[in-house]
Amino acid sequence: xxxxxxxxxxxxxxxxxxxxxxxxxxxxxxxxxxxxxxxxxxxxxxxxxxxxxxxxxxxxxxxxxxxxxxxxxxxxxxxxxxxxxxxxxxxxxxxxxxxxxxxxxxxxxxxxxxxxxxxxxxxxxxxxxxxxxxxxxxxxxxxxxxxxxxxxxxxxxxxxxxxxxxxxxxxxxxxxxxxxxxxxxxxxxxxxxxxxxxxxxxxxxxxxxxxxxxxxxxxxxxxxxxxxxxxxxxxxxxxxxxxxxxxxxxxxxxxxxxxxxxxxxxxxxxxxxxxxxxxxxxxxxxxxxxxxxxxxxxxxxxxxxxxxxxxxxxxxxxxxxxxxxxxxxxxxxxxxxxxxxxxxxxxxxxxxxxxxxxxxxxxxxxxxxxxxxxxxxxxxxxxxxxxxxxxxxxxxxxxxxxxxxxxxxx
Amino acid sequence: xxxxxxxxxxxxxxxxxxxxxxxxxxxxxxxxxxxxxxxxxxxxxxxxxxxxxxxxxxxxxxxxxxxxxxxxxxxxxxxxxxxxxxxxxxxxxxxxxxxxxxxxxxxxxxxxxxxxxxxxxxxxxxxxxxxxxxxxxxxxxxxxxxxxxxxxxxxxxxxxxxxxxxxxxxxxxxxxxxxxxxxxxxxxxxxxxxxxxxxxxxxxxxxxxxxxxxxxxxxxxxxxxxxxxxxxxxxxxxxxxxxxxxxxxxxxxxxxxxxxxxxxxxxxxxxxxxxxxxxxxxxxxxxxxxxxxxxxxxxxxxxxxxxxxxxxxxxxxxxxxxxxxxxxxxxxxxxxxxxxxxxxxxxxxxxxxxxxxxxxxxxxxxxxxxxxxxxxxxxxxxxxxxxxxxxxxxxxxxxxxxxxxxxxxxxxx
Numbered sequence: 001x002x003x004x005x006x007x008x009x010x011x012x013x014x015x016x017x018x019x020x021x022x023x024x025x026x027x028x029x030x031x032x033x034x035x036x037x038x039x040x041x042x043x044x045x046x047x048x049x050x051x052x053x054x055x056x057x058x059x060x061x062x063x064x065x066x067x068x069x070x071x072x073x074x075x076x077x078x079x080x081x082x083x084x085x086x087x088x089x090x091x092x093x094x095x096x097x098x099x100x101x102x103x104x105x106x107x108x109x110x111x112x113x114x115x116x117x118x119x120x121x122x123x124x125x126x127x128x129x130x131x132x133x134x135x136x137x138x139x140x141x142x143x144x145x146x147x148x149x150x151x152x153x154x155x156x157x158x159x160x161x162x163x164x165x166x167x168x169x170x171x172x173x174x175x176x177x178x179x180x181x182x183x184x185x186x187x188x189x190x191x192x193x194x195x196x197x198x199x200x201x202x203x204x205x206x207x208x209x210x211x212x213x214x215x216x217x218x219x220x221x222x223x224x225x226x227x228x229x230x231x232x233x234x235x236x237x238x239x240x241x242x243x244x245x246x247x248x249x250x251x252x253x254x255x256x257x258x259x260x261x262x263x264x265x266x267x268x269x270x271x272x273x274x275x276x277x278x279x280x281x282x283x284x285x286x287x288x289x290x291x292x293x294x295x296x297x298x299x300x301x302x303x304x305x306x307x308x309x310x311x312x313x314x315x316x317x318x319x320x321x322x323x324x325x326x327x328x329x330x331x332x333x334x335x336x337x338x339x340x341x342x343x344x345x346x347x348x349x350x351x352x353x354x355x356x357x358x359x360x361x362x363x364x365x366x367x368x369x370x371x372x373x374x375x376x377x378x379x380x381x382x383x384x385x386x387x388x389x390x391x392x393x394x395x396x397x398x399x400x401x402x403x404x405x406x407x408x409x410x
Numbered sequence: 411x412x413x414x415x416x417x418x419x420x421x422x423x424x425x426x427x428x429x430x431x432x433x434x435x436x437x438x439x440x441x442x443x444x445x446x447x448x449x450x451x452x453x454x455x456x457x458x459x460x461x462x463x464x465x466x467x468x469x470x471x472x473x474x475x476x477x478x479x480x481x482x483x484x485x486x487x488x489x490x491x492x493x494x495x496x497x498x499x500x501x502x503x504x505x506x507x508x509x510x511x512x513x514x515x516x517x518x519x520x521x522x523x524x525x526x527x528x529x530x531x532x533x534x535x536x537x538x539x540x541x542x543x544x545x546x547x548x549x550x551x552x553x554x555x556x557x558x559x560x561x562x563x564x565x566x567x568x569x570x571x572x573x574x575x576x577x578x579x580x581x582x583x584x585x586x587x588x589x590x591x592x593x594x595x596x597x598x599x600x601x602x603x604x605x606x607x608x609x610x611x612x613x614x615x616x617x618x619x620x621x622x623x624x625x626x627x628x629x630x631x632x633x634x635x636x637x638x639x640x641x642x643x644x645x646x647x648x649x650x651x652x653x654x655x656x657x658x659x660x661x662x663x664x665x666x667x668x669x670x671x672x673x674x675x676x677x678x679x680x681x682x683x684x685x686x687x688x689x690x691x692x693x694x695x696x697x698x699x700x701x702x703x704x705x706x707x708x709x710x711x712x713x714x715x716x717x718x719x720x721x722x723x724x725x726x727x728x729x730x731x732x733x734x735x736x737x738x739x740x741x742x743x744x745x746x747x748x749x750x751x752x753x754x755x756x757x758x759x760x761x762x763x764x765x766x767x768x769x770x771x772x773x774x775x776x777x778x779x780x781x782x783x784x785x786x787x788x789x790x791x792x793x794x795x796x797x798x799x800x801x802x803x804x805x806x807x808x809x810x811x812x813x814x815x816x817x818x819x820x821x822x823x
Contacts, residue, residue, distance in 0.1 A: 005599035018622065030595050054623075054630045054645075066630035067623070139767035145749040149641065149651070153662040153751030154740075156759040158640070160577035161564060167652055168660060168753055169574040172563030172635075172643040173622035182587040187790045189594035190413045190437065194795045196601055198411070202794040209759075210768055211789040216578050216756040217473035222457040223757035224771075224784035225469060230755045238577040239552065243455040243470045249552060251561060251572040258569050262556035266548060325550045327557035329573050332628035332635065335559055335618055341538045345615050348629060360629045365585075365615030366592050367539070369520070370607035371599045 004031025005371035009192060012091075012098035013037065013075065015184075016047030018174060019148065019208060020104030020132055021071040022181025023188060028074035029364055029373035035094065035389055036072060036380060040079035040410060044382050046105075056356050063355040063381040070361045070379075073351050077380025078389045079410050082113045086409040091115065092123050093394050099195075100128035100188055104180075106145055107137045117203040126201040128191040132184040136207030146208065148174025155212035160219070164234045179215070180208035218243060240296065247292035248274075251329060252304045254312040260329040261312045263303070263319065265292075273322040278306055353378025386410050412438020413795035417597075419503040420494075421478070423450035425579075426507035426613065427535045428474035430586035434503070434593070435477030436788070436797055442813060443478040444494060446485070449806040459779070465806060466778070472803045476774070476785065480804025481813055485516055493814055498523055502606075503593055504532045509546040520608040530606040531596045535589050539612035555581040558617025563624045563635060563643035573637060584620050585613035652753070653728055659736035660753040667723035667748060668707055673698030675746035676726050689729055694722035760786070774799050 009032040013024045028034040038044030043062050045051065049071065051062040081087040095101060101120060103110055110116070110131075120127050131137065134146025149170060152158045158170045187204040195201055213220075219242075222228045230236055241249040241264070248271075249264045265271040268288055275283035282302045286292045292299050307315060312328040319326035328334070335342060342348065345367075348360045356378060364373045390396040390410070404410045417439040421431040423446070435441040443450075452471050459467035483490040495517075498504055504523060506513070513519050523532050536545040537554055552575050555561055560581070561573040575581075592609045600606055618625065627633045627645055635643035640652035640662065651663050667673050677686070677695040686692045698705070698719040709716040731739050736752045743750035759765055770787040788797035 005595045008602070009598075026591060026595075054627055054633065056630050067626055070626045070629070135764055136768065139764045141744070141764045144744040145747070146751070147664055147749055149662050150664055150749050150751035153753045154759060154762070154764075156754050156756035157576065157578075158662065158751075158753050159660075159755045159758075161574055162577075163566075163571060163574060166566060166571065167654070168640055169565050169637075170640045170652075170662070171560070171576055172565065172574075172637050172641075173560075173624060174642070175560075175576065175580070175620070178620045178622065179584070179587065182584075182591060183789050185591050186433075186587070186594060187792070189591065189598065190792055190795070193594060193597055193601075194413045194792060196598070198794070200794050202792060204790060204792055206790040207768060209764065210770060210787070213756070213759050213765055213770055214786045214789045215580060215583055217786055218457065218470045219578065219756045220760050220786045221469040221473055221783070223760065225459055226457060226461060228457065229757040231758065236577065238574050239572065241550070241552070242578060244452070244550075245456070246550065249550070251552075251556065251575065253572070260556075260561075260572055262553050262561070262575070264550040264552050266550065270548070320544075320547055323548055325548045325553045327549075327553040329556045329561050330559060331562055332559065332621075332624050333632065335557070336625065336628050339557075341542055341544065341612070342615060342618055344542065345539055345612050347612075347615050347618055362619040362625055362629070364588075365612050365619055366588055367610045368592070368596065368599075368607050369609070370603070370605060371596075 003371070005368065007031035009033070009099045010097065011035065011188070012094050012101045014101070014103035014105065014110065015132070017049060017104065018071050018177035019180040020102065020184065021047070022178060023132070023184035024075065024102055025071055025073060026185045026364065027188065029375050030371070034075040035385070036075045036077045037080050037091070038077060038382060040081050040383065040408070041083070044079070050382070056359055059356070061355070066359070068379055069353050069356060069359060072379030073361055073375045074377050075380055076385035076389060077383065078386040079383040081409050084407070084409050086404060086407065088114060090390070090394060090409070095120055095123045095127060097393060098124070098127070099192060100130060102130050102184070102188060104132040104184070107133045107135075107142050121201065126195055126199060128188065128195060128201045129203040130184060130188050130191065130206060131203070132180055132206045132208055134208050136210065137205045148177035148180070151176040151180065151208045151212050155209045156216050157212055160216065160230060160236055161238050162236045163239065164237050169238070176208055176212050180211055183211040245289050245293060247289060247296050248299055248303050250300055252300070252307040254307055254315065255309055256311065259312045261307055261315050262327050262329060264325040266325060270324045274319070274324055277318060277322065280306065349375045351376055351378045354381050354384060383410065411795060412798065413792055414439035417503065418501045419505060420444060420497050420501045422506040422508060424507035425452045426582055427505050427586060427589065428452065429583055430505055430533075430535065430589040431478055432474050432476055433586065433590050436799055438795070438798070438800075439503075441478040442497060442809070443475060443480045443804060444497070445480060445482050445806065447482055449482065453806070473785070475803035477798070477800045478804055479809040479813065480807065481810045482807035491516060495526070497813070498530065499527050501527070501530060504530060505535070505589065506533070507535045510540060510543070511546065524606065524608065528605055529600065531593060531600065531609065532606065533589055533593060533609045533611065535585050535611045535613060537613050539615065540610045542612070551575070551579040551581040554613050555617060558614040559621040559624050560617055563621055563637055565637040566639045569637070581613065581617055584616045585611060588616045649724065653731040655731045655736040655739050656733055657735040661731065661736050661739050662751045662753060663727055663743070664749045664751065666720065666727060667698065668705060668720070670699050670701045670705070672747055673701070673719070673723060676723060679742055679746055680726060680730060683730065683733055685729055685733065689726065691722035691725055694719045695726055698723065772799055774802050776802050778805070
């Protein structure tokens with residue numbers, strides 16, 4: 001027993017961006033030894049976040065990328081030039097002592113370097129290989145390239161995030177980079193669990209668009225069963241309830257600079273409590289949910305006029321007292337520095353990065369009673385752990401490492 | 411063998427955690443859904459099978475409860491509570507989203523479940539975590555999302571329009587993703603120690619760490635992203651990336667051309683479509699195609715030539731979009747090496763050749779209706795451990811007899 005949940009596992013990790021790096025970040029937080037491999041000839045810039053803004057204190061440089069640090073905490077970082085034979089030899093040795101190989105390149109990159117799943121299986125028969133690629137390795141779009149917003153567009157998530165009479169709003173961030181990483185983490189963990197029980201390795205060819213498609217399940221059933229789709233004008237109003245019959249249910253303006261509040265009434269009792277607080281005659285027309293749903297535009301206009309002169313956090317307090325579902329639409333600074341619940345949960349750990357110094361990052365939104373996560377170390381600088389890994393795990397001497405560096409292998 | 415074959419899961423019905431149970435069930439776990447008398451409230455959520463409002467026909471309930479068996483227990487009744495405790499005694503995993511007070515009143519807080527069954531992995535998925543009293547307040551996906559951050563990032567350039575909460579209970583989904591990651595992690599730990607543990611998941615915390623630059627821009631240098639139509643919220647305004655095509659459908663153009671080969675392919679495509687003569691900026695595309703050395707994107711806006719080339723790339727895409735369908739634009743751009751996406755509705759996606767080729771239409775037999783219904787398929791597949799919808803969602807109390815005969819000492823009929 002190592003004291004951590006995943007301390008016995010070693011991951012040979014080619015992931016980057018968020019869609020891949022987010023997956024192995026979870027493993028590293030729970031103690032897995034994640035060895036991130038980067039290309040020294042490109043300074044690891046395949047990962048567009050390496051060396052790119054935002055920067056802390058305006059300090060720029062290949063090791064200073066703030067987002068890169070956020071997504072790669074607790075990992076080791078080595079450089080390997082896989083265009084060299086010696087680089088390939090080192091990779092083969094590393095695979096031989098790893099439990100899993102992970103990547104989110106475009107389909108086929110690893111194979112072109114000579115490391116197809118079959119080749120890796122020859123090196124280590126029970127190796128686990130998890131690739132996370134927008135369209136996966138098979139099907140008509142396998143050669144196509146994606147980013148998070150492209151995955152979201154093709155799979156239905158962008159279309160459904162919209163207000164009536166407006167173009168799609170989309171997600172405003174790469175929801176499917178985050179979520180693709182969550183599914184990739186599940187796939188790695190599931191494959192490890194399967195190997196523990198059967199001794200078998202396998203290749204999980206995760207297509208991020210497939211994961212994304214499944215996130216609109218009830219809408220897809222409405223289509224396959226009832227033939228009802230979401231392409232008609234007005235079919236989508238993302239801020240309203242899609243399922244449970246609830247009204248009001250929306251995001252309403254408040255006093256202040258771009259301040260908004262989300263309010264939902266799940267039943268008549270909650271509505272009546274809200275109507276009492278509002279105390280205006282128009283509420284009388286909305287006694288039951290049928291009335292509220294059938295005239296929801298009018299209801300929303302009235303409610304929005306009422307909230308507009310009020311402070312969002314005051315409304316939040318009042319409605320919470322009445323046990324009506326409510327939340328201010330929190331801005332980043334509000335939820336990170338002023339919302340006591342995130343701080344109390346330990347959600348923003350401060351890690352130490354060798355070049356950036358101490359900096360807060362996204363933590364994990366979970367706590368385990370026995371083997372909790374622990375994030376202390378920032379992302380690796382380029383090649384920060386090359387010597388450590390080559391000497392400690394691959395039997396090279398410091399002199400060997402110096403020579404490999406001279407030859408451009410690392 | 412499915413990856414979770416043989417694993418026993420007890421799930422106390424609640425819309426917060428239903429998706430986690432489905433993910434486990436579809437991976438082969440034996441999930442027993444425990445519902446209150448009359449069934450879980452989500453059985454009343456639309457849409458319904460052929461619009462027939464019936465607690466056995468909610469498509470919402472169907473989707474989130476595949477591959478589960480179902481029992482009805484009145485937890486205020488001592489005998490039923492004892493039945494639940496007997497189930498938990500045999501279980502590997504308990505998943506619940508109960509209010510704190512309710513759980514301790516039932517004698518089901520972790521101290522108790524752990525004492526009775528030290529191997530149990532007890533997963534609590536609640537709005538703010540088990541220790542925070544606010545977790546017991548009523549919430550919906552909308553209010554959780556607003557608290558956790560996503561809507562601040564999402565909406566339109568016009569800030570008179572409200573922030574947008576992405577469609578389809580993605581707040582619940584995000585909490586459930588962390589629940590399943592946690593369960594696998596705890597299962598692997600249990601293989602070493604033989605011991606289970608308590609896992610406390612905060613749904614709002616899960617959303618807080620699922621906003622990309624929204625959070626890290628603040629954490630790194632206290633800057634605030636602002637929402638923009640159809641693209642990433644950012645601390646500084648960025649160029650539009652959504653275009654409407656000739657057929658009225660939308661595409662997301664991602665990053666416009668920025669490498670010589672991309673400009674060359676774009677120019678060729680415009681030539682194929684006969685658009686070059688009417689596009690005066692084609693000359694800049696040609697310059698981009700013939701560019702020698704690195705194309706310094708940081709010079710956009712300052713270097714006139716680089717700016718003109720970059721703008722011509724974007725305008726070239728717009729010109730093509732006005733001429734072709736969204737699907738043709740998507741496939742044409744991708745063939746030119748540009749990461750572009752057609753904006754599909756969910757049903758357009760389901761009917762797309764990619765998703766069909768990936769087996770994302772999964773037939774599930776509903777014997778009671780003498781119907782086969784198409785469900786969405788696997789989020790990912792372990793080839794050595796197949797994913798499968800093993801049964802449709804349970805009817806109210808469908809498995810009470812089958813499951814409790816052994817505990818009550820009665821013979822199954």
